[in-house]
Amino acid sequence: GSYEGGHSFGPYIRNHYMICYVESGSGTLYCDDPAHRLEVGSVYVLFPDSKVLYKSDCGKKWEISWIGASGSKIGAYLAAMGITRAHPVAKTRNYADFKRTFRKIYAATGGGTAKEELLATSLSYKLLALLAEEKNVAAKKRGKDELVVEYVNNHYEQDVSVGALSQKFGLSRNTITRVFKRETGETPSEYVAKIRLARACFLLKNTSYSIADI
Numbered sequence: 001g002s003y004e005g006g007h008s009f010g011p012y013i014r015n016h017y018m019i020c021y022v023e024s025g026s027g028t029l030y031c032d033d034p035a036h037r038l039e040v041g042s043v044y045v046l047f048p049d050s051k052v053l054y055k056s057d058c059g060k061k062w063e064i065s066w067i068g069a070s071g072s073k074i075g076a077y078l079a080a081m082g083i084t085r086a087h088p089v090a091k092t093r094n095y096a097d098f099k100r101t102f103r104k105i106y107a108a109t110g111g112g113t114a115k116e117e118l119l120a121t122s123l124s125y126k127l128l129a130l131l132a133e134e135k136n137v138a139a140k141k142r143g144k145d146e147l148v149v150e151y152v153n154n155h156y157e158q159d160v161s162v163g164a165l166s167q168k169f170g171l172s173r174n175t176i177t178r179v180f181k182r183e184t185g186e187t188p189s190e191y192v193a194k195i196r197l198a199r200a201c202f203l204l205k206n207t208s209y210s211i212a213d214i
Helices: 074-080 095-108 114-135 144-155 162-169 173-184 188-206
Strands: 008-013 017-024 027-031 035-038 042-046 051-056 062-069 089-091
Touching: 017 074, 017 095, 017 114, 035 042, 035 089, 062 095, 062 114, 074 114, 074 144, 089 114, 095 114, 144 162, 144 173, 144 188, 162 173, 162 188, 173 188
Parallel strands: none
Antiparallel strands: 008 051, 017 042, 017 062, 027 035, 027 051, 042 089
16 A cells, blocks of 8 residues: 555554555554554564554655465464564565565455465465565474464463463463563463453454354
8 A cells, every 4th residue: 555654544453464564654553552663674463453553654655565364373483483462573675575475466366266366375475484584584493482472362262371371382380471471561361361352342343243242
């Protein structure tokens, strides 16, 4: 999208990931309130059930590309690159590849054929691969503790108590708590309560579900 300087959008909450790329301009992203600066070449990720608002700076044309994304492994891939709810912004240098890949994704969508959908999906993962290459890190080599928060993001409707997480990841309760404090600034129980409440608010606002259903 292309907008005049001073453009803003939000606050809003989505139920899926969005991967966004700043092509021109600058601004500020507010993700669950903390502020993050955005410049040309910034890649920022909007996480499911996070309250998001962004504002572009006045006097500069604001151009961004974005795609929606979903899948059980995306959160883990992002966490392996150090991209989390607490740290949703990454800086890229290879502008041309990112811009070219977004254009290919847009060209592959719209027809609705299986071939086009598969191509768009493969290109979306190419974006993640480009970002991983720049950050020089492979997801499979990251430690367990860096994936705990993203596991909760994807499985918060299940048992994600400290005890359950400790058993699943083979980490002590103290380590689980320390990971959450470092990545989110909250205890595990506070964090889970927040994303469950955000999800409930989203469903009440955007569906016909009753409070009892949720």
